[in-house]
Amino acid sequence: AVEALAQVSVICFGRTGTLTGADVQLKMIDWSDGNPALSESRTRQILGNLSHTVRSDNVFLKAIQEHFSGSSREAAETATHLSIYGWMAVSFTEADIRGTYVLGLPAILEPYLADSPEPAEPKDAAAVGSDAQLTGQEADEEDSGPMQRVGGLLQRTRQRVRDAVQRVTDEDTEVDEPAGPEAQLMLAYLPEPTSLSAAGGERSLPDGLIPLGRLSFAERMRSEVRQAVDTFTTTGVQVKIVSAGAPEAVHSAAQEVGLVSEGEASDTAVTGPELGRMGLHDFEQASQRATTFSLLTPQQKGEVVGALRHKNQQVAMVGDSADDVTAMDKASLSLTLRGSSQAALSMADIVLLEDSFDVLPAVLRQGQFIVNGMLDILKINLSQIGYVTLLIIVAFLSK
Numbered sequence: 001a002v003e004a005l006a007q008v009s010v011i012c013f014g015r016t017g018t019l020t021g022a023d024v025q026l027k028m029i030d031w032s033d034g035n036p037a038l039s040e041s042r043t044r045q046i047l048g049n050l051s052h053t054v055r056s057d058n059v060f061l062k063a064i065q066e067h068f069s070g071s072s073r074e075a076a077e078t079a080t081h082l083s084i085y086g087w088m089a090v091s092f093t094e095a096d097i098r099g100t101y102v103l104g105l106p107a108i109l110e111p112y113l114a115d116s117p118e119p120a121e122p123k124d125a126a127a128v129g130s131d132a133q134l135t136g137q138e139a140d141e142e143d144s145g146p147m148q149r150v151g152g153l154l155q156r157t158r159q160r161v162r163d164a165v166q167r168v169t170d171e172d173t174e175v176d177e178p179a180g181p182e183a184q185l186m187l188a189y190l191p192e193p194t195s196l197s198a199a200g201g202e203r204s205l206p207d208g209l210i211p212l213g214r215l216s217f218a219e220r221m222r223s224e225v226r227q228a229v230d231t232f233t234t235t236g237v238q239v240k241i242v243s244a245g246a247p248e249a250v251h252s253a254a255q256e257v258g259l260v261s262e263g264e265a266s267d268t269a270v271t272g273p274e275l276g277r278m279g280l281h282d283f284e285q286a287s288q289r290a291t292t293f294s295l296l297t298p299q300q301k302g303e304v305v306g307a308l309r310h311k312n313q314q315v316a317m318v319g320d321s322a323d324d325v326t327a328m329d330k331a332s333l334s335l336t337l338r339g340s341s342q343a344a345l346s347m348a349d350i351v352l353l354e355d356s357f358d359v360l361p362a363v364l365r366q367g368q369f370i371v372n373g374m375l376d377i378l379k380i381n382l383s384q385i386g387y388v389t390l391l392i393i394v395a396f397l398s399k
Contacts, residue, residue, distance in 0.1 A: 001333060002350075002363055002366055003370050005363055008314045008332065009237060009238065010239075010314070010316070011239055012241070012304070012305060012331070013239070014243070014327065019222060019241070023067075024064060024217055025215070025217075026044065026047070026213050026214075027215075028212070028213045029211040031116055037211075038189075045069075046189075047068040047070070048068035048069045048070020049071060049072075049073050049092075049097055050064075050070070050101055050103065051064040051065035051068065052065055052070045053070075053072050054078060054080050054090060055341075058082050058083055060215075061088075061103075064215070066339070074093075077090070077193070077195065078196070079196045079203045082104070086104055087108055087109060088103050088104065089196050091193040098191070099191050099192060100196070103215075106186045109211075112206065113208075113211055114210055184215060185214070186211060186213070187213050187214075188209035189210055222357065225357055226257050226258065228358075229258060231361035238291075239259055239291070240291055241291070242293040242296055242304050243296060244296050246295070247271055247292075247294040247295065251292055254291060267289060268289070268291040269291070270292075270294075273295060275300055284311060287308050288307075301323070301327035302330045304327070305317055305330045305331050306330045309330065316333040316335060317331035317333070317335070318335045318336065319334065319344050321340065322341055325347050328347045329347060333349050334348045334349050335352065336352070337351070337352050338352060338353045338354070350363070
């Protein structure tokens with residue numbers, strides 16, 4: 001694989017996500033008495049464990065995994081399809097992380113959030129050092145044990161949420177987004193493990209969620225990418241981006257790593273719908289000519305790689321998700337990052353264990369050293385064979 005990399009004439013990056021990373025900002029949410037329900041350090045630990053427990057191609061979860069340290073933990077139940085439901089959740093039973101943790105879009109989580117508790121009334125002197133008196137249902141729960149008390153608390157919290165939602169409906173007022181435009185995900189939790197499915201088996205959010213924090217994401221170019229791209233281009237390797245992303249995002253990524261200039265002609269970019277209207281000849285010409293490909297389906301990614309190989313190009317494909325597998329399969333050489341999906345890891349010839357492109361220039365140079373050394377040996381052997389052949393011919397003629 002290292003030797004094959006040295007002979008590559010075109011390297012394709014499967015999407016801008018392989019070139020870019022994400023900065024993640026956590027803003028804690030005040031819950032009671034102006035303080036968050038859990039400390040920020042504890043919340044960061046939860047995010048790390050949550051993201052390492054759930055392996056996903058989702059760009060948000062991968063960014064969280066990169067920014068918050070944690071480990072994979074045993075989960076009682078998971079609902080992992082953030083992109084489908086708009087939320088994902090994991091229920092843990094281990095003592096140090098016990099509870100149900102939900103990560104989702106603020107607008108979707110909001111109806112399921114509990115009201116912030118009222119500030120506690122100051123106790124009088126007679127109550128100091130003793131439990132406050134409980135009445136009615138709360139006293140029954142106190143006698144029935146801790147689990148029943150939690151169940152009663154959640155039941156009352158659910159009712160408060162329903163009442164709040166009903167008031168909003170009756171008054172026909174708009175509810176402001178609690179997260180603001182910069183917050184893209186919210187983390188909330190319940191102190192105890194709970195079911196994530198409704199009676200019919202479909203996924204369902206639990207009521208009474210306590211908000212912990214808001215997460216905002218900003219895309220940034222990986223620091224090592226520019227050096228890797230420069231190494232490839234200076235050694236005569238074409239670099240292309242074949243992505244399902246929007247044309248503007250793909251062009252911006254290509255511009256940032258120096259693949260295209262701001263005023264470069266539009267014929268260096270092509271979209272999936274444009275490729276779909278082309279015949280075979282035009283498709284192959286566009287695959288050779290263009291630097292950036294956007295709005296591609298997984299099948300079109302493979303077709304672009306196949307068209308390049310049909311023109312006798314040695315193609316390396318860098319992919320990280322199931323959408324890249326078809327192209328990786330058709331490439332001369334496939335590469336992926338350690339944190340990629342299982343499908344990409346299974347297909348790759350080279351896995352970059354540090355989730356970084358830092359090593360690529362060194363691997364390229366090592367491969368070239370090996371190949372050039374083999375060629376030098378081959379040249380020496382050929383010259384020796386030629387010398388021996390010449391001696392035989394001279395000897396024959398002398399006779």
